[in-house]
Amino acid sequence: MLRAVVDLKLDWKNMLITGGIGCAGSALATSYQVDVIHPRMVAPWRFATGAKLFNPNLTVAVMSGDGDLADIGGNHLIHAARRNIDLTVILVNNMCYGMTGGQVCSTTPKGSKTMTTRSGNPYNPFDLTRLVTAAGAVYAARYSVAQPISILNSMKKALTTEGFASLKCFRCALFIWQEK
Ligand SMILES: Cc1ncc(C[n+]2csc(CCOP(=O)(O)OP(=O)(O)O)c2C)c(N)n1
Numbered sequence: 001m002l003r004a005v006v007d008l009k010l011d012w013k014n015m016l017i018t019g020g021i022g023c024a025g026s027a028l029a030t031s032y033q034v035d036v037i038h039p040r041m042v043a044p045w046r047f048a049t050g051a052k053l054f055n056p057n058l059t060v061a062v063m064s065g066d067g068d069l070a071d072i073g074g075n076h077l078i079h080a081a082r083r084n085i086d087l088t089v090i091l092v093n094n095m096c097y098g099m100t101g102g103q104v105c106s107t108t109p110k111g112s113k114t115m116t117t118r119s120g121n122p123y124n125p126f127d128l129t130r131l132v133t134a135a136g137a138v139y140a141a142r143y144s145v146a147q148p149i150s151i152l153n154s155m156k157k158a159l160t161t162e163g164f165a166s167l168k169c170f171r172c173a174l175f176i177w178q179e180k
Helices: 002-007 044-054 066-072 074-083 128-135 148-160 173-179
Strands: 015-019 033-035 059-065 087-093 139-144 165-170
Touching (some): 002 148, 059 066, 087 148
Parallel strands (some): 015 059, 087 165
């Protein structure tokens, strides 16, 4: 993300990056990042949406975990895509609630044993790229961390795409194979 911003010569002072609570949400600790609570009342979404509406010249990005953005804040995710608000969303997907110990969430592959599904997750996971595309996102992509150049290029595209752009970034390549 830092490299994408530098390559694009974006002005940090004209950027806002928000994230929720969790390991991924705290990944980008810059002086221009704002950590807000899980997407319930003062969501990264609502915070980001409010900031964008208040100052349309800001480049606004949300960077957070799958549990934060797709589960607790899932409603905000689809409606932000539906409204086509000019935001970039980097969803870091480790297929569980990581910070609280690895509980099942909506991206956990079927059959996975987690802290809260000892006998295996009985449910199918969301395909988030298709979900946000169906809801109205103008750009959606997903990559594994084993594809750093593609992630960089995709982040640049997302940051320069007008409208709702979402990039799903997996932390674990193995899970990509499992999900597919
Ligand atoms: C309103 C609220 N609900 C629940 C929690 C507990 N909580 C803290 S981190 C977390 C999991 C976050 O998971 P994810 O967004 O996937 O991020 P990860 O840690 O896996 O990167 C939860 C449920 C909280 N801090 N605040």
